Every structure is written in structure tokens, then in C-alpha cells.
Amino acid sequence: MRPERRSTVLVSVLFFGIAVLYLPILVLIGYSFNASPLVNVWGGFSTAWYGQLLHDRQLLGAALLSLQVAVAASTGAVVLGTLAAVALVRFARFPGRLLLTGMVNAPLVMPEIITGITQLLLFVSMVQLFSWPHRGLTTIVLSHVTFCTAYVTVTVQSRLQSADRSLEEAAMDLGATPARAFLEVTLPIIAPALISSWLLCFTLSLDDLVISSFVAGPGASTLPMVIYSKVKLGVSPDINALATVIVCAVGVCIVVAGWLMTRSDRRRALEAQLAR
Amino acid sequence: MKASWRPGRWLIILPPLAFLLIFFLIPFLFAFKISFAETAPRVPPFTDVVSFTADHRLHIAASLANYRYLFTDPVYGVAYLYSLRTAFFSTLICLALGYPMAYAIARSPKSAQGLLLLIIMLPFWTSFLLRVYALEGIIRDNGFLNTLLLHLGLISHPLRIMRTSLAVYLGIIYSYLPFMVLPLFATLEKLDPSLLEAAADLGSTPWRAFRDITLPLSLPGVIAGSMLVFIPAVGEFVIPSLLGGPNQLMIGRVLWDEFFGNHDWPVASAVAIAFLLLLVGPIAIYQYYNVRQLEA
Numbered sequence: 290m291r292p293e294r295r296s297t298v299l300v301s302v303l304f305f306g307i308a309v310l311y312l313p314i315l316v317l318i319g320y321s322f323n324a325s326p327l328v329n330v331w332g333g334f335s336t337a338w339y340g341q342l343l344h345d346r347q348l349l350g351a352a353l354l355s356l357q358v359a360v361a362a363s364t365g366a367v368v369l370g371t372l373a374a375v376a377l378v379r380f381a382r383f384p385g386r387l388l389l390t391g392m393v394n395a396p397l398v399m400p401e402i403i404t405g406i407t408q409l410l411l412f413v414s415m416v417q418l419f420s421w422p423h424r425g426l427t428t429i430v431l432s433h434v435t436f437c438t439a440y441v442t443v444t445v446q447s448r449l450q451s452a453d454r455s456l457e458e459a460a461m462d463l464g465a466t467p468a469r470a471f472l473e474v475t476l477p478i479i480a481p482a483l484i485s486s487w488l489l490c491f492t493l494s495l496d497d498l499v500i501s502s503f504v505a506g507p508g509a510s511t512l513p514m515v516i517y518s519k520v521k522l523g524v525s526p527d528i529n530a531l532a533t534v535i536v537c538a539v540g541v542c543i544v545v546a547g548w549l550m551t552r553s554d555r556r557r558a559l560e561a562q563l564a565r
Numbered sequence: 566m567k568a569s570w571r572p573g574r575w576l577i578i579l580p581p582l583a584f585l586l587i588f589f590l591i592p593f594l595f596a597f598k599i600s601f602a603e604t605a606p607r608v609p610p611f612t613d614v615v616s617f618t619a620d621h622r623l624h625i626a627a628s629l630a631n632y633r634y635l636f637t638d639p640v641y642g643v644a645y646l647y648s649l650r651t652a653f654f655s656t657l658i659c660l661a662l663g664y665p666m667a668y669a670i671a672r673s674p675k676s677a678q679g680l681l682l683l684i685i686m687l688p689f690w691t692s693f694l695l696r697v698y699a700l701e702g703i704i705r706d707n708g709f710l711n712t713l714l715l716h717l718g719l720i721s722h723p724l725r726i727m728r729t730s731l732a733v734y735l736g737i738i739y740s741y742l743p744f745m746v747l748p749l750f751a752t753l754e755k756l757d758p759s760l761l762e763a764a765a766d767l768g769s770t771p772w773r774a775f776r777d778i779t780l781p782l783s784l785p786g787v788i789a790g791s792m793l794v795f796i797p798a799v800g801e802f803v804i805p806s807l808l809g810g811p812n813q814l815m816i817g818r819v820l821w822d823e824f825f826g827n828h829d830w831p832v833a834s835a836v837a838i839a840f841l842l843l844l845v846g847p848i849a850i851y852q853y854y855n856v857r858q859l860e861a
Contacts (some may be wrong), residue, residue: 299669303681306666306742310688313699313739316709320702373581380574385582392585394852398793400800400844402817403837406824407592410834413609414595435588438581468573489690496692499802499817503824513694520698520807529702532695543690547683 314536321529338530348515348531355495355512358426362433363490367483369434370441375471377442378449396439405503408432412504424506432504433497437490444489448482449475481553485546492539593841600834601627611831631835640819641836645843648815651730652798655737656745659794660787662738663745667786668779670746671753682750689743697807700739704732704808728810736804741797745790752786753779785854792851796844816840 321339325332342348373393377386396404412428415421422428452475460470498513505511516532519525602611618624635641670681688696703709704726711723726732756779764774802817809815816836824833 296669296672299665299672302662302665303669306662306746307684309739310685310742313696313703314688314691317695317699317702369581369584372577373585376574376578376581380578383574383578385578388590389578389582389585391852392582392589394855395848396589398796398848398851400797400817400840402800402802402820403841404589404592406820406833406837407596408588410595410599410830411588411592417609431588435585438585442581492690492692496694498694513692516694516698517803520694520701528698532692532698535695536691539691540687543687544683547679547686551679 317529318533318536320526321533323526323529326526338527339534341527342530342534345527347510348512351510351512351515354426354509358429358433358501358511359491359494361430362437362494363487365430365434366437366441366490367487370438370486371445371479371483373438373442374445374449378446393439393442396436397443401436401497401499404432404436405500408435408500409503424504425509428504428506429501429509429511432500433490433494436497436500437493440489440493441483441486444486445479445482448479452478478557481549485550488542488546492542495535495539596834596837599831600631600838601629602831602834603628603630604829604831609830610828631832632839634832635835635839640814641816641839644814644816644819645840647813648799648801648817649843651733651737651813651815652795652801655734655741655798656791656795658734658738659742659745660791663742663749663790664787666742667746667749667753670750671756678754682747685743685746689747693740694803696740697736697803700736701727701808704735727808728813730809730813732808733805733813733815736808737794737798737801740804741794744793744797748789748793749783749786752783752789756782785857788850788854792847792854796847796851799844800840 322334322336323330323332324335324337373389376383377390377393380386408428408431412422412424412431416423422431456478457470457474460474461467465473496513497511498517501511502514502517505514512535516528519528598614599611602614604610605612612626614625614627616624616626666685670678670685673681701708705711706723706725706727710726711720714720715723726735760778760782761774764778765771769777799815800817801815802821805813805815805818806821809818820833820836820840823829823836
């Protein structure tokens with residue numbers, strides 16, 4: 290094969306793959322504006338399903354709970370995940386390093402169903418021993434912090450590894466304490482990674498169905514739990530509208546996160562060039 | 566300079582270490598313990614495995630009945646095998662589709678790479694549940710695909726895809742494709758193009774250069790990507806539950822039904838533990854390549 294022909298094949302596979310990834314979402318967005326409740330009949334353009342969302346109390350309550358969980362869990366995960374990343378990058382040897390590495394990476398691949406059931410069993414046993422935590426908001430947040438921490442650590446770890454340590458050392462030579470040097474020099478450098486991992490955790494938490502279903506207990510329902518039970522019962526056109534809203538909101542979060550990361554990359558590259 | 570970090574070190578190490586220990590690792594011990602319990606009509610619905618008698622003596626009542634049950638009831642064996650087979654073939658198809666995609670991105674100009682990656686990442690972070698639901702809108706009997714094909718006159722009856730294994734395969738491939746592309750891209754991007762030029766100068770055909778240089782050097786990405794698809798796919802619940810029919814029994818679904826349907830927590834724990842033992846190998850492989858890549 291000649292090189293040009295080979296790259297044509299590659300590029301067509303790439304675009305085929307991207308089309309496969311996006312077609313279902315685009316079709317779903319299209320359905321959400323369909324006036325007819327029948328999926329295969331186009332009844333004209335309508336935003337009625339969006340109006341209906343605003344009157345669905347169950348859905349709104351679940352959305353509120355999910356937002357609370359997502360804000361709390363991503364904040365907690367960014368703090369813990371950053372600490373873990375600093376520990377793994379800065380301290381070459383400490384007791385429990387291997388354990389921490391394993392516990393940071395394993396949640397990324399652990400099937401949710403296993404994490405969900407084991408955490409529920411922990412919470413149930415803890416309640417027996419300490420009468421805490423009761424199932425609901427607290428347990429959902431704790432379990433979301435666990436899997437989100439892994440994502441934060443991995444993101445911040447790679448950013449810290451590429452960060453220039455000489456600046457921090459210069460600050461310490463000038464008399465700053467290690468903590469102050471870290472807070473005033475390194476933290477601003479890794480700040481974009483912190484913001485983007487917060488946004489990513491937010492979307493991950495907002496999306497979780499399986500782990501939440503196990504740990505939520507009978508009283509609480511997050512948004513994905515309500516969506517799942519609605520979808521399981523059959524097609525309901527208002528879910529199309531809800532899905533469109535969520536997909537767009539998440540899309541904005543991700544684009545902002547990606548933009549922050551590339552902008553800071555570019556700025557750093559520019560600074561490195563100027564410094565030369 | 567490093568020494569001055571020492572006293573404060575544990576302030577940094579301890580919070581994440583303790584948190585993950587308590588909320589990630591220790592739960593497995595509880596699941597292990599409860600997998601030896603029996604169901605009981607109380608809250609929580611199982612018997613105590615470890616307890617203290619009235620005269621403060623340790624009493625252990627462990628039963629192997631749950632594990633015995635896993636071997637005698639054919640449902641579990643069938644579900645394990647079906648999950649492994651489905652995850653294996655979906656991983657292969659993801660690899661076949663994802664490799665050229667990652668390669669095309671790695672070879673495109675640097676300015677386009679960021680955008681292309683963002684395009685691949687976007688569905689990866691977008692709601693998993695909603696994407697599975699969106700796929701249902703395509704492959705339903707009266708969905709987009711059938712409406713289109715009927716309209717074009719290519720078929721006279723709607724294709725039956727929902728509630729078949731094909732739907733589960735499509736669901737897994739569609740949902741997990743980005744997990745394959747990203748690690749592959751990470752290794753292919755680091756590949757030095759001068760190696761390929763050298764091979765071409767020495768008279769190697771592009772195919773041979775690919776086989777002898779590109780493929781071996783991208784192997785860590787192939788393994789990381791495959792594990793990132795395979796391991797969660799084996800435990801997948803949402804896809805077989807929403808797209809599959811009663812015959813598409815995957816282990817995640819069996820565990821879910823055991824727990825939420827039968828309220829048999831001890832058997833569900835035993836299923837989880839047995840499942841975890843099955844995954845120890847793949848997870849260890851993933852960790853090994855992941856740590857090596859991070860430290861490279």
C-alpha cells in the first residue's frame with residue numbers, strides 16, 4: 290500500500306468511529322424535539338417535553354440530590370486525590386506506597402457492581418458498630434469520593450511529574466517553608482489540572498447508577514436511578530429531553546476542562562520558550 | 566531539602582491512604598466475611614459469621630453453602646462464561662476499530678490532535694446510562710436504523726436486534742471504544758517516526774515496518790486499552806439489562822438480581838468474591854503495565 294492510501298484508510302476508520310460515537314446522541318437530541326410521543330413518527334417540532342420536565346417533582350428532587358452529591362464528592366475527591374498524587378510523586382519511598390498505588394489504580398478498572406456491593410456491606414456493618422453512616426446522601430458521597438479520587442490522582446500525578454521542581458526549590462532557597470513553596474508555587478501550576486479533574490469527577494458522580502443503587506438505601510434516589518427505572522419501564526419521551534439537557538451540560542463541562550488544560554499547556558510552552 | 570518534608574509527610578500521605586483503606590480495601594473483607602453467612606429474616610438480612618457468645622467467647626459460624634450453591638446452580642457457570650466470552654470478543658472488536666483510530670490521531674498534525682482527542686473524550690465522559698439509552702433509540706425494532714432501512718427499501722421487516730447478543734455486543738463496543746483509543750494513542754504518540762523512516766530506507770515494506778516496529782512498541786497501549794475494556798465489560802450491568810434479553814445473562818446482572826430481586830446478600834457476596842478472583846489476573850496485568858508506563 291502506498292502511504293497516501295494507507296492514511297486515507299486510517300482517516301476513514303477514524304471518522305467512521307467518531308460517527309458511531311455521535312450518531313445515537315444526535316438522534317436522541319432530534320427525538321427530544323419530536324411533538325409525537327411515538328418514536329418512529331415525526332409529529333413536528335416541539336419543546337413540550339422540556340416543559341414537562343419542569344413539572345416532574347420526582348425528577349427534580351432526584352436532580353437536586355444528584356447535584357448535591359456531585360458537588361460534595363468532587364470537592365472531597367480533589368482534596369484526597371491531590372494529596373495522594375503529591376505523596377506518590379514527591380515521596381519516593383514510604384511505608385504503604387505500593388498499597389496506595391494499587392488502591393489509586395484499582396478503582397479505575399474495578400467493575401462498579403463489585404465496588405457497590407462491597408461498600409454497601411461496609412456501611413451496613415459500620416452502622417451496626419458505630420450507628421453511622423446511615424444510608425442516603427452520606428453513603429452516596431463517601432462511595433463517589435472513593436472512585437473519583439482515583440481519577441483525580443491519575444490526572445494530577447501526570448501534571449505534577451511534568452511540573453518544574455526547580456521553581457519550588459528556588460522558593461525554598463529564598464526561605465519559604467516547603468508547605469508555603471508548594472502552596473504558592475506548585476499549586477498555581479497544577480491548578481488547571483485540579484479544576485478539570487473537579488469537573489470530570491462532577492460528571493462521573495452525576496452519571497453513576499450502579500454504585501449509588503447499592504449504597505443509597507431505600508429512601509434516596511439519584512437522577513440516574515430515576516432515569517434507569519423510567520427507561521426500564523419503556524420509552525418515555527421526556528427522558529429524551531432530560532438526556533439532551535444533561536448531555537449538553539456535561540459537554541460544556543468537558544469542553545471547558547479540556548480548554549483549560551490545553552490553554553495552560555500552551556502558556557507553559559510559551560513561557561519555556563521565553564525563558565530560553 | 567527533602568528532609569524538611571519529613572515531619573509533615575504523614576499529613577499528606579495519611580488522609581488518602583486511610584480513606585481508600587477504609588472505603589475501598591476493607592469493604593472487600595466484609596464482603597468476604599458475609600459470603601460465608603446465611604440469609605436471615607432480620608436487618609441486615611444475614612447471620613453473624615463472627616460473634617461473641619454471652620461468656621465473651623469468639624464464635625465463628627462460617628458456611629460454605631453459598632459457594633457450593635454457585636457450583637451446583639448452572640445459572641452462575643453459564644453467566645460467568647457468557648460474560649467472559651462477550652467481554653473478550655467485544656474487546657477484540659474495540660481493538661480492531663480503536664487501533665486505526667488512535668493511529669490516525671497520532672499521525673495527524675499536532676494542532677488537530679487536541680481537538681480529535683476531545684471529540685473522542687466527550688462521549689467517554691458523557692452519561693454512560695444515557696448513551697446506552699441513546700443506542701436503544703437506534704437499534705429498537707421501530708428505531709432509527711430500522712426506520713431508515715425500511716424507508717430505503719433494503720429490508721421488508723424490521724431487524725430484530727434488541728434483546729439479542731448482538732445488541733449487547735453493540736452496546737459494549739459503543740460504550741467502551743474511547744477507553745481503547747486513549748491508551749493506544751498515548752503509546753502511539755510517543756513512537757519516533759524516524760524509526761519507520763529508517764526501516765523504509767532499509768527497504769522494509771510499510772506492513773513489515775508496522776509489524777516489526779509499531780506493533781511491538783505499542784503493545785503496552787494495546788494491553789492497557791484491552792484491560793480497560795475487558796475488565797469493566799465482564800462486570801457490565803446496565804448494557805445487558807437495558808439492551809439484552811433474558812438469555813443475555815451476564816454476571817453483573819445475576820449479582821444485581823440476587824441482591825435486589827432475591828435479597829440474598831450472602832449469595833450476592835459470594836458471587837462478587839468469586840468474580841473478583843476471576844479478575845485478579847487481568848487487574849494485576851493492567852496495574853503492572855500502568856505503573857510501568859507512569860514511571861517511564
